[in-house]
Amino acid sequence: MPGSCTGTRARRGAAVAAAGAALAGLLAATLQTGSSSAAEDHAACRPDGLYATPGVDVPYCTVYDTAGREKLGADHQRRVIGYFTGWRTGKDGTPAYLASDIPWDKVTHLNYAFAHVGPDDRISVGADGADNPATGMTWPGVEGAEMDPGLPYKGHFNLLNKFKKQHPQVKTLISVGGWAETGGYIDENGKRVDSGGFYKTATNADGSVNQQGIDTFADSAVAFVRKYGFNGVDIDYEYPTSMKDAGHPKDWPLANARRGGLNKGYAALMKTLRERLDRAGAADGRHYLLSVAAPSSGYLLRGMETYQSTKYLDYVNIMSYDLHGAWNEFVGPNAALYDDGKDAELAKWGVYTTPQYGGIGYLNADWAYHYFRGALPPGRINLGLPYYTRGWKNVTGGTDGLWGTAKATTCPAGSGLTSCGDGAVGIDNLWHDKDDDGKESPAGSNPMWHAKNLEKGIAGDYLTKYGFPAGTKPTGTYARKYDTTLTAPWLWNADKKVFLSTEDEQSVKAKAQYVVDKGLGGTMIWELAGDYGWNAGKGQYEPGDTLTSVMNDAFKAAPAYGARRATTDLPDQALDIDVAFTDFPLGDSNYPINPKVRITNRTKTTLPGGTEFQFDYANSAPGNARDQSGWGLKVVRSDHTAPSNIGGLKGDYNRTSVKLPASQPLAPGATAVLDLVYYLPTSTPSNWTVSFGGKTWALAGDLTRGTTVTDPGGPSPTPTATPTGGPTGGPSPTATPTGGTCAAPAWDKAAVYTGGATVSWKAHSWKAKWWTQGDEPGTTGEWGVWQDLGTC
Numbered sequence: 001m002p003g004s005c006t007g008t009r010a011r012r013g014a015a016v017a018a019a020g021a022a023l024a025g026l027l028a029a030t031l032q033t034g035s036s037s038a039a040e041d042h043a044a045c046r047p048d049g050l051y052a053t054p055g056v057d058v059p060y061c062t063v064y065d066t067a068g069r070e071k072l073g074a075d076h077q078r079r080v081i082g083y084f085t086g087w088r089t090g091k092d093g094t095p096a097y098l099a100s101d102i103p104w105d106k107v108t109h110l111n112y113a114f115a116h117v118g119p120d121d122r123i124s125v126g127a128d129g130a131d132n133p134a135t136g137m138t139w140p141g142v143e144g145a146e147m148d149p150g151l152p153y154k155g156h157f158n159l160l161n162k163f164k165k166q167h168p169q170v171k172t173l174i175s176v177g178g179w180a181e182t183g184g185y186i187d188e189n190g191k192r193v194d195s196g197g198f199y200k201t202a203t204n205a206d207g208s209v210n211q212q213g214i215d216t217f218a219d220s221a222v223a224f225v226r227k228y229g230f231n232g233v234d235i236d237y238e239y240p241t242s243m244k245d246a247g248h249p250k251d252w253p254l255a256n257a258r259r260g261g262l263n264k265g266y267a268a269l270m271k272t273l274r275e276r277l278d279r280a281g282a283a284d285g286r287h288y289l290l291s292v293a294a295p296s297s298g299y300l301l302r303g304m305e306t307y308q309s310t311k312y313l314d315y316v317n318i319m320s321y322d323l324h325g326a327w328n329e330f331v332g333p334n335a336a337l338y339d340d341g342k343d344a345e346l347a348k349w350g351v352y353t354t355p356q357y358g359g360i361g362y363l364n365a366d367w368a369y370h371y372f373r374g375a376l377p378p379g380r381i382n383l384g385l386p387y388y389t390r391g392w393k394n395v396t397g398g399t400d401g402l403w404g405t406a407k408a409t410t411c412p413a414g415s416g417l418t419s420c421g422d423g424a425v426g427i428d429n430l431w432h433d434k435d436d437d438g439k440e441s442p443a444g445s446n447p448m449w450h451a452k453n454l455e456k457g458i459a460g461d462y463l464t465k466y467g468f469p470a471g472t473k474p475t476g477t478y479a480r481k482y483d484t485t486l487t488a489p490w491l492w493n494a495d496k497k498v499f500l501s502t503e504d505e506q507s508v509k510a511k512a513q514y515v516v517d518k519g520l521g522g523t524m525i526w527e528l529a530g531d532y533g534w535n536a537g538k539g540q541y542e543p544g545d546t547l548t549s550v551m552n553d554a555f556k557a558a559p560a561y562g563a564r565r566a567t568t569d570l571p572d573q574a575l576d577i578d579v580a581f582t583d584f585p586l587g588d589s590n591y592p593i594n595p596k597v598r599i600t601n602r603t604k605t606t607l608p609g610g611t612e613f614q615f616d617y618a619n620s621a622p623g624n625a626r627d628q629s630g631w632g633l634k635v636v637r638s639d640h641t642a643p644s645n646i647g648g649l650k651g652d653y654n655r656t657s658v659k660l661p662a663s664q665p666l667a668p669g670a671t672a673v674l675d676l677v678y679y680l681p682t683s684t685p686s687n688w689t690v691s692f693g694g695k696t697w698a699l700a701g702d703l704t705r706g707t708t709v710t711d712p713g714g715p716s717p718t719p720t721a722t723p724t725g726g727p728t729g730g731p732s733p734t735a736t737p738t739g740g741t742c743a744a745p746a747w748d749k750a751a752v753y754t755g756g757a758t759v760s761w762k763a764h765s766w767k768a769k770w771w772t773q774g775d776e777p778g779t780t781g782e783w784g785v786w787q788d789l790g791t792c
């Protein structure tokens with residue numbers, strides 16, 4: 001299954017000796033989103049399904065319009081998010097890629113890679129100093145890389161803010177983690193320190209949530225974005241999955257021991273970040289973005305439950321690449337858009353022939369998009385594109401290498417693997433990493449500009465900078481191949497039996513059209529430095545913006561992205577009923593996927609036996625879900641009914657119906673538990689309805705725009721600006737009764753309250769869960785000290 005042979009990923013790149021805190025700081029370069037009138041109805045700009053921090057007037061309208069769509073600037077109908085890495089400084093003689101090289105008019109967002117989690121649980125870019133790429137380094141004599149003297153720090157951060165002043169529509173996010181720095185960090189000597197990173201900060205050794213570590217990290221992240229002028233935070237945690245031996249091999253000893261609690265820690269991390277950023281945004285008059293780089297592999301996602309954290313994210317960037325690589329012998333595309341029914345790895349494991357899978361191949365971008373579509377509107381999903389290659393040598397079988405095999409006799413030191421693929425090396429592996437013995441890690445990893453030179457038989461003048469002897473030239477013919485079903489190009493060198501999976505104008509244009517047609521929010525690029533342009537003077541390809549221009553051109557005239565999650569009309573009145581997905585078996589034991597669905601009635605009215613619940617789950621899983629509780633769950637509609645997903649999944653959802661048993665009414669405050677079974681991963685089901693007594697309601701926890709919360713026994717609906725619960729499967733808050741009278745004394749900021757004490761505040765009654773002083777009711781969140789007892 002997809003993973004890494006040695007940590008040899010283009011995402012990892014070289015080690016970044018990163019920078020630390022500079023002087024206390026300026027926001028001037030990034031206040032381009034502006035502040036809005038205090039009277040503006042920010043709730044009207046909240047994206048469909050996005051969680052809002054209780055008690056906080058989040059300034060959504062500084063980023064979103066009144067349809068809940070992100071404002072991207074003139075001529076940008078979709079996002080183009082580019083990862084900009086800190087280590088391509090040019091100081092080692094290899095081609096630099098600096099902020100001045102970014103096509104600023106063709107991107108909408110930039111993610112700086114990477115910051116890391118320090119041993120103290122705080123965000124960090126390393127020790128300060130002149131050699132620090134993020135905050136201290138300079139590039140004298142390089143046109144466009146002159147520092148902005150008005151900023152108290154230098155390095156990449158200075159240049160990013162300098163260019164943002166010229167291109168105020170572009171937002172920047174600090175990306176934290178990455179392949180090499182999820183469970184540790186790279187020190188000033190380029191050595192990896194195995195400090196625990198996200199694994200330790202978010203999850204304790206016993207698998208419980210490390211809320212203290214999370215709070216420390218979140219507070220430091222807020223201070224960081226304020227100090228260095230970022231528009232938000234991007235979390236690249238690889239990976240909070242319960243699948244054993246996932247992520248960097250050096251992290252396995254610590255991560256494997258915590259596997260059972262990684263999802264809970266991840267959900268708590270995202271919720272805390274969302275709330276801290278919302279509070280900071282309200283204070284600063286601007287909405288701060290929160291995003292993640294999410295895996296696309298069905299294998300990794302099976303161990304991430306239903307990815308409960310999506311509701312906290314402005315959008316998800318799918319890493320819809322690294323789907324095949326030299327971590328195993330199956331030769332295939334790095335980033336196919338569709339399945340073709342011939343994937344050798346899936347065939348090996350019986351995916352096409354096991355009836356429960358419905359013939360659905362899951363190592364492709366279309367499948368990954370549909371996975372997240374179960375929980376999100378299409379506009380909160382961005383498709384990842386790789387600007388780098390993956391490849392093998394000594395390939396046998398297949399068609400021009402495609403779906404052939406290439407097995408190595410030995411695996412790189414430190415890979416943790418006893419069996420792996422025979423990765424391409426040498427001139428076919430320009431962006432190589434080194435293994436634990438300091439040797440080249442075979443992976444066929446190249447920037448696309450080098451792959452284009454190989455295709456044309458050109459020996460670029462940069463080869464000596466990468467350690468090749470003068471006079472080195474490509475040998476054999478690198479013939480370009482293209483599979484229209486997969487939407488995947490590759491280079492096949494029949495003389496050397498080398499297969500390099502690539503991207504080029506044809507595939508990128510097709511993927512951009514897919515984004516337009518499906519209503520996706522846009523694309524994410526790893527990484528901008530791999531794009532290419534033709535240098536006629538030198539007669540070679542070099543870093544450029546050809547592929548990014550193809551996307552930008554495709555999106556200019558596109559319609560607005562899809563901002564609504566549901567594909568059918570939902571009621572505009574909602575009931576306060578919570579749905580949580582819990583008790584997932586771990587890792588390889590999680591098949592078939594078998595969670596408990598806990599339905600909690602928080603209304604004042606008993607739900608009678610026979611009450612019907614309906615929900616949508618993504619058709620990344622086939623329409624054959626069932627229950628083991630005798631409730632008679634059935635799939636009443638499937639948008640995709642074909643016997644396979646060759647060429648793509650049709651529609652988005654499987655609509656499911658289940659009824660409370662006639663003998664099992666659900667009283668206020670009570671919980672009913674459904675034992676659910678399905679066979680491929682899906683994100684958290686959404687678009688819930690509940691029906692009884694001849695009427696149908698939505699669920700408040702779906703966070704759907706335009707709904708009002710009511711009680712089935714009450715006289716009228718109660719408007720709610722932003723519901724905060726959700727059928728999320730994350731840690732479930734205590735059931736919150738509604739109603740009551742304001743008999744309790746008013747909350748006093750100076751008073752000390754112990755657990756069980758009740759107060760009244762802002763027309764609500766509140767009960768303290770534990771000792772507190774100075775914490776205002778309504779501002780501490782659903783897991784905070786104050787439990788809302790309802791209006792009075």
